[in-house]
Amino acid sequence: MKTIMIICGAGHATSTVVRTKVESxxxxxxxxxxxxxxxxxxGAQAKDxxxxxxxxxxxxxxxxxxxxxxxxxxxxxxxxxxxxxxFAQVKERLGK
Numbered sequence: 001m002k003t004i005m006i007i008c009g010a011g012h013a014t015s016t017v018v019r020t021k022v023e024s025x026x027x028x029x030x031x032x033x034x035x036x037x038x039x040x041x042x043g044a045q046a047k048d049x050x051x052x053x054x055x056x057x058x059x060x061x062x063x064x065x066x067x068x069x070x071x072x073x074x075x076x077x078x079x080x081x082x083x084x085x086x087f088a089q090v091k092e093r094l095g096k
Contacts (some may be wrong), residue, residue, distance in 0.1 A: 001034060001036055002034060002035045002036070002055040002056065002059075002089070003035070003036045003037075003038065003053075003054050003055050003056070003057040004022065004035055004036070004037045004038070004054065004055065004057075004058065004096055005020045005038050005040065005045060005048075005049070005053075005054040005056070005058070006022065006038070006039040006040075006041070006057075006058045006059075006060075006074065007039065007040055007042045007045055007049075007057065007058070007059045007060070007061065007063075007073065008039075008042070008043060008059070008060040008061050009041060009042060009045065009060075010041050011039060011040045011041030011044065011060045014060040014061075014078055015039040015040070015060060016039065017081050018058060018060055018077045018078050019037055019039045019072050019073045021038055021077055022037055022058065022077065022090070023076075025087055025090075026081045029091070029096075030040045031094065031096065034085070034094070035094070038054075041048065041075075042059065042061055042062075042063055042064075045057075045069060045091070046063070046064055049063075049067045049070055049071070050066060050067050050070075052070070052086075055093065055094075056066040056090055056093045056094070057070055057071065057072065058072045058073075058077065058090070059071045059072070059073060059074055060074045060075055060077075060078050071092075072086060073086075074086060
């Protein structure tokens with residue numbers, strides 16, 4: 001099973017909205033049973049992200065430079081503008 005970590009500044013507001021959208025998309029793609037979705041704050045997860053603990057990381061906030069290449073920026077998933085590109089990146093990282 002793959003793990004997606006969705007992060008925002010505090011781990012509450014925008015990550016909750018994006019998590020709901022990602023979970024809905026996973027269901028529509030028939031992938032929900034293959035993926036566990038979690039959410040948190042960037043402060044609580046930066047070390048685990050750097051250590052490659054998660055298969056996919058989606059962020060709605062700025063992340064430290066040392067983990068930028070491991071993170072999908074999720075503002076498009078939050079706003080809807082560019083959501084297709086964000087979901088395409090998730091699908092690619094899932095190997096689908």
